Amino acid sequence: MAVTDEAILRIKEMIIAGDLAPGDRLPPEKELSERLGLSRSSLREAVKALEVIRVLDVRRGDGTYVTSLEPRLLLEAMSFVVDLHDDQSVLEIFAVRRILEPAASALAARNAGVEEVAHLREVVESVDQAADVESLVEHDLEFHRGIAEATGNTYLASLIDSLSSHTVRARIWRGITQENVVGRTLQEHHAILDAIAAGDADLASAHTVVHVSGVEQWLRRAL
CATH class of the missing domain: 1.20.120.530 (GntR ligand-binding domain-like)
Structure with a gap:
């Protein structure tokens, strides 16, 4: 699995586990990359990908947030990568x-x-x-x-x-x-x-x- 895909799936796991909920702000990049065991560049690519498919909302100068979708719709959007690969x-x-x-x-x-x-x-x-x-x-x-x-x-x-x-x-x-x-x-x-x-x-x-x-x-x- 590509590193970007792995990063996306790790963030998905955090949402499923309840560590991140709709509307939540993601931890700082350094903290999140260490927590997920990923490089900061891989994490940035994952965030960019998730922004494209409307899972994350990157607010310049403020932070990155999970979009305020209903949980069911949020997880459907997160399945983007899995669906494509399957x-x-x-x-x-x-x-x-x-x-x-x-x-x-x-x-x-x-x-x-x-x-x-x-x-x-x-x-x-x-x-x-x-x-x-x-x-x-x-x-x-x-x-x-x-x-x-x-x-x-x-x-x-x-x-x-x-x-x-x-x-x-x-x-x-x-x-x-x-x-x-x-x-x-x-x-x-x-x-x-x-x-x-x-x-x-x-x-x-x-x-x-x-x-x-x-x-x-x-x-x-x-x-």
Whole structure:
């Protein structure tokens, strides 16, 4: 298990045991890292991850608090990591995406008009290297949705959108735990878009295979 995952599970155990309750403030970083037997850097990554999934509320200059969710909902949110690591079906979804989305990019390269390409360009350029994980995932979903819609095949667009909605957790977790995800994702999106804009179906398909496979391979290692 990755160190970040272990830190998250340790905090979960504290909540289950009643050591931390909704609304409670976490102990100081040094004290908590020693108590959990973890490095301070690992603890920071865990806190950042739990902030993303709304389990912790980091108040600058004040401290870090457990969100004031109902206990049942709080523990459901804490199961984010466990669910992701236990759910092998998400790998099958990525395998299907790896088949469909390169074909969609190729079709978009053949069918996309000036307006569709301009929309995709606007989506790609709306995100910068400093984007947070949530913004990046929202951008990724919108970009792939835009490509699917540019194919002109509404059934294919609907199918891809449905599949993508089941991979949000995996994408968020990759963004939290892997270095330079923002830069890599934006670079890959630019390459796919440039191929679509040039009407190069084969190149658009190839870049999309690389893009989707990167997340799939990371997930296989994580599982």
